[in-house]
Amino acid sequence: MSGPLVVMAAGALARLRPMREASLNELVRVGEAGLLGEVIRVEGDVATVQLFEETAGLRLGEPARPTGGPLTAELGPGLAGSVLDGVGRPLEAVARASGAFLQPGAEAATLSREHRWEFRAAIRPGSTVAGGDVLGTVDEKPGLEHRILVPPRAAGRIAALEDGSYTVDEPIGALEDGTELRLAQPWPVRVPRPVAARLRGDRPMVTGQRVFDLLFPVAQGGTVAVPGGFGTGKTVIEQTLAKFAEADVVVYVGCGERGNEMAEVLEEFPALEDPRSGRSIMDRTVLVVNTSNMPVAAREASTYLGMTVAEYYRDMGYRVALLSDSLSRWAEALREIASRLQELPGEEGYPTYLSSRLGALFERAGRCAPLGKPEREGAVTFVAAVSPPGGDFSEPVTQASLRAAGALWALDPALAHQRQFPAVDWEVSYSLYAGPTAAWFADEVGADWPDLRQEILTLLERDRELRDVAGLVGPEALEDGDRLLLQVARLVRELLIGQSAVDPVDAFSPLARTHALAGLLVALRDGARSAIDRGRALESLDLAPAVRALSAVRRAGPDELPARVVEARSAIAALRREGTAGDQPAGGDVTAGEGGA
């Protein structure tokens, strides 16, 4: 009797026998079609395998081939710009082999076997190296230098290492113990890549989204949960971050979501420029795609593959944004497999280990000193969309994410229905990174940044209280100062927080513009307030010119911004003067920067 055979198959599960030697997480090719699967349970000589591919057509007695190792990512040059499925097959190569529709059993290596990369060695034979040391570099894409690292667990003296043109299969050198060095290295996706030290995150990952940068910032290496019912804007946020967030490399995991959204990304990204480097954003992006109609077990794997690729670029010393849409689909895949295994379910049918698995995943993000020389710093910033059933945040995946993440960007369907985007619920959202990153914002953007942030938050809070009251007694019953606040808060929502992802200018808001708008809005409130305090009725104040000037600030490109800000200031100054007796010449006493101070 030779190799193991299929003794049971149902849905995404198969049982194989004899498999006494099998190890957990071992990768197996099942059946004549060679379906890719992973051992998830071993009992005696029977192994249970979850299959990453469609199983229809599988029959009893078909042979299986254990591969001897776990599911690994192939890490090396050529990842950037690629589109991989959940287990690391490039979807272009798969399409070339089997056409527009996915067929099970496809074989396609992550990296091109033919492509030759120009390798420049950074160290000489004879040097002693250890895991993580930079051996040399390859120009992976324009503006993206791929650093070739000694694999984490290797060490020794270099016997040979030469500049030259290599494929990922050819050795670029060797250690004295005979270990060959290559451009690519495998890594098991479920194992975190080791680092030298974990570092605190006190520098923000600037997003270009005012509501996040100003109110709920995320640190480089931070983690964010973005829960929201369908249509509240999770995907738009993830895509917007992929386009504009301050990252050297973006790993986007489309996990169990829509095919057309991927088509959108594939059409848009190559044509879009990174606002900082001016290069195509696709060149620094790795897409991992496992849409909702693709096999469910691969969804679970895709999240780990994305994390592993992110860690790898982090180890080179890059700031990586790992964007996951959606983590709930990963959790549901866990649930589906657990329930097929008849495991005892925890809350809402999720396995009891949901929260520890999810926590361990979040732990892999962070800012750190990678292994090896030269010393460098890298970060994986993890932003995970969460799709709560019925939009109810009390469900297990949202709750587990909240415990694990450092920031919450909660999305509100009511805001989305009003087309108030990003539909961030500012009452519920928070960021533990606001404190640690405040100094950076104060130094780099404006000393009053932390105060402005507080002013805006307070204003929104007061707005909610007043609206509650107004809902009972009617806005007309409020006094002028309060009604002014309601009006200004509306402007804060429309002009500051509101930011259309499809606006050619405003989709990305440089910090200078964010700062200017916040300062001007606070100044507007103070200006109008002082007029009211000096006896003017709110109705008699003409806010319109100032509002128009503020709208112009929002639409101003970097070159026009200073001029627009000056105009807005004088419109606000004019308003402030309305309260005083005679007509005085422009005082210019209200400036954007000092507004909230």
Added chain:
Amino acid sequence: MTAPVRTYRGAAGASGPLLYLPDARGAVLGEWVALESPGQPARRGQVIEVGTQLTVIQLLEESHGLAPASTRVKLTGELAGMPVGLELLGRVLDGAGNPLDGLPRPVGEAWRPVWGAPLNPVRRARPADVIETGISAIDGLNTLVRGQKLPVFSGPGLPGLDLAARVVESARVPGGEPFAVVFVAIGITERETRGFLERFEDREALERTVVFLNRTSDPTLERLLAPRLALTVAEHLAFEAGLHVLVVMADITHYCEALREIAAYREEIPGRRGYPGYMYTDLATLFERAGILRDGTGSLTQLPVLTMPDDDITHPIPDLTGYITEGQIVLGRDLHRRGVSPPVDVLPSLSRLMKAGIGRGRTASFHRAWADQIYALYAQGREARLTAAIVGEAGLSEADRRAVGFADRFEGEFLGQGDRRRSFDETFAVGWTLLESMPRDELLRIDDETWAARPGADGG
């Protein structure tokens, strides 16, 4: 897959729609099964589990009266399949693909498995060609594009299927050829079915329509098959014959109930409200079959219709659907009661693919700003209406009072178009008229340039 036909005499047992075969070595996962039982109608089923001890077959029909011991079980060696081809146009079939129109069984150009393979995401083209439906709430505010899946969220007694029918009837692409239509009735009544089909009869439109009927009285489990037959035929028409195809599936709620029923028989751990945990994935294998191929000429657009139990949009059926589809058109009971027709509640409605379809050179350069502004004012008006219900109109601010007026006129004039079809330009004109009735300063979403360029503006 092809395996020889194997016949077994006598099954080991049955419970509900599940039949157990002992020792059926060589059974193929997913293969199609034909059952014969003395004095009983022929039945069909599918292998859902193979094992050395036990093979499990899920029946398509009711198992009432089935005697396992005397049943002949024929494993066909084929996955469930369906003939496809242009020849299917004009045909009326039942939910298992048998003719209901008195014509011979279709032969087709090819035979395709009904569990369609997933479209490789890199081979999709991004849908961007606008479909004019003639309905302002859709065209203006939730624009539909070719290759989109846009469901109608209806409620008991609301005209969801009617709205879908109306879209099908008047859908056109600027300068484009008519759509081929695939309609699949899933557990809906004769009356509803007739109501839908009657719209086409006098228009020779039936010639470009394929109909699959699983009616209320038909086997529940066939409801899981019928939409897949329909989509298999539709995929062929769209991706191989190059036609633009609209698929209407009604009612997805009945489909989900069938799914829950079978999950219960299988003694699976139930998820929310008893629906199986994999319902999201299962529905995705239907809805994700919409789209456009990168190097094809046709398109597959879906208009599923579902009934929100108790009008509850957080119920798992609309909820999971909304998580998969590219938006939703939500009907409002309140609007319907007040006679607004079609009663589309635009606030929770959404078209996610709108942004690629609209704008300069497509619909109108101002389309986005115009729609956003209408949304903002209408939302404000609706909220103010609630406040007014407590404090009275007089307690409202000037701006809120105006917004209430806007909301009233919006519902009456913009939404309530009755049976009249409106072109894009007509829809825009109605919207601008409403916006122009508001003070310019309150239109924060419309910048000066857009304002000046609106149709009919002085110099614009």
